[in-house]
Amino acid sequence: MTQIHFRSLDLNLLRVFDALTEEGSVTGAAGLLGLTPSAVSHSLNRLRHILKDDLFLRGAKGMNPTPKALALAVPIRRALVDIQQALNGDSFVPEKTDRRFSIACGDYITAVLMPEVIARFRRAAPLAELRILPVGAVMKELDAGRIDLALGGFERIPERLASEPLFADDMVWVMRSDNPFARREPTLEGLAALPHLAIASPDNDRAVNGIVSDAGLERRVVRDDPRILDQCFEERGLRRTIAMTAPNPIVAMAIVAECDLAAMMPRNLAEAFADRYKLALWKPPHPSALFEISTVWHRWHGDQPAVDWLRAMIRSVAEDRMAKPTS
Numbered sequence: 001m002t003q004i005h006f007r008s009l010d011l012n013l014l015r016v017f018d019a020l021t022e023e024g025s026v027t028g029a030a031g032l033l034g035l036t037p038s039a040v041s042h043s044l045n046r047l048r049h050i051l052k053d054d055l056f057l058r059g060a061k062g063m064n065p066t067p068k069a070l071a072l073a074v075p076i077r078r079a080l081v082d083i084q085q086a087l088n089g090d091s092f093v094p095e096k097t098d099r100r101f102s103i104a105c106g107d108y109i110t111a112v113l114m115p116e117v118i119a120r121f122r123r124a125a126p127l128a129e130l131r132i133l134p135v136g137a138v139m140k141e142l143d144a145g146r147i148d149l150a151l152g153g154f155e156r157i158p159e160r161l162a163s164e165p166l167f168a169d170d171m172v173w174v175m176r177s178d179n180p181f182a183r184r185e186p187t188l189e190g191l192a193a194l195p196h197l198a199i200a201s202p203d204n205d206r207a208v209n210g211i212v213s214d215a216g217l218e219r220r221v222v223r224d225d226p227r228i229l230d231q232c233f234e235e236r237g238l239r240r241t242i243a244m245t246a247p248n249p250i251v252a253m254a255i256v257a258e259c260d261l262a263a264m265m266p267r268n269l270a271e272a273f274a275d276r277y278k279l280a281l282w283k284p285p286h287p288s289a290l291f292e293i294s295t296v297w298h299r300w301h302g303d304q305p306a307v308d309w310l311r312a313m314i315r316s317v318a319e320d321r322m323a324k325p326t327s
Contacts (some may be wrong), residue, residue: 009050011083014076016043017055021073022146024062077145078300090307094125100247101310102131104138106201107248111294112168112268113151116317124313137217142298148307149227149314150296153220155211162313164298166318167268173282174253174270175262177230182280188236191285195243197263198226199252220291229264232286253277268321293318 016278019029019040026044030037048055056063065073101121105114114132122132133147141147142161157163173191175182181190201221212219241249246252249265250273257277270281295311 006304014119030263074144098127099130102147104133109151139217156218158216161296166293167322169266171288172267176277177280186282186285192238197261198245
């Protein structure tokens with residue numbers, strides 16, 4: 001086993017390692033650290049010599065970590081976060097920070113909350129960077145400290161994460177405002193007479209009973225169970241027609257605005273785009289449960305002044321959004 005002489009170890013090499021893990025390329029790591037690509041390559045070669053491992057190998061989509069690099073990624077990231085917190089203490093000043101913040105959330109939450117969050121963020125912390133990332137392997141990214149917060153419809157949350165509710169939402173049907181059915185009382189018969197646009201994101205294929213499980217963190221991705229909906233129609237001797245499937249509700253609204261289709265989606269999202277796409281909203285004439293959106297963060301490195309500040313900002317935006325009168 002290789003013995004590392006820690007006293008002689010250049011800690012900047014660990015920053016290079018962490019940047020390579022996050023960016024997956026020498027060029028990306030160089031940009032993140034403010035170094036030249038040749039300087040990053042030189043540091044990587046020094047690390048390879050010290051650790052007696054290739055650490056990162058070139059692949060079709062960038063630099064792929066070796067098993068040893070994967071084993072080191074989380075401990076090194078935690079150590080760097082601990083050092084940063086120890087040096088900064090409680091002195092977080094938004095207008096002076098150049099910190100990079102990272103949030104993972106899906107299309108729905110991005111569209112409903114992030115425009116106002118980003119506007120406030122830019123005003124309060126003009127030197128900082130905010131990254132909005134897709135929801136993927138959330139637990140892995142939270143454990144590694146590569147994302148600060150994740151927003152979503154979380155069901156089961158591991159003990160190493162903390163959480164707080166943001167808002168509750170329900171589902172509505174949307175259609176063009178000049179659709180003849182838009183002026184009628186919502187009924188199952190009316191819905192059955194309309195062709196439907198179903199929404200099926202890539203997560204749906206991984207979901208079991210509408211839930212994706214990620215290393216103990218459960219996230220709901222299907223909010224309107226098609227089986228329950230089909231059963232409601234069948235009990236009335238009706239049948240719905242699915243004329244099209246779209247990958248996300250944003251695309252669905254743009255399509256519905258141009259044709260006679262109807263689609264079901266979260267109310268807050270539909271209200272946010274109703275004027276832009278000239279949509280009418282229908283309250284479902286069938287059972288449709290409320291669902292809750294929450295913020296989660298890692299207890300190990302998420303409880304720090306900078307992340308607390310960002311959480312408070314998101315919470316304030318959500319509260320303001322929920323205070324607006326609904327359609």
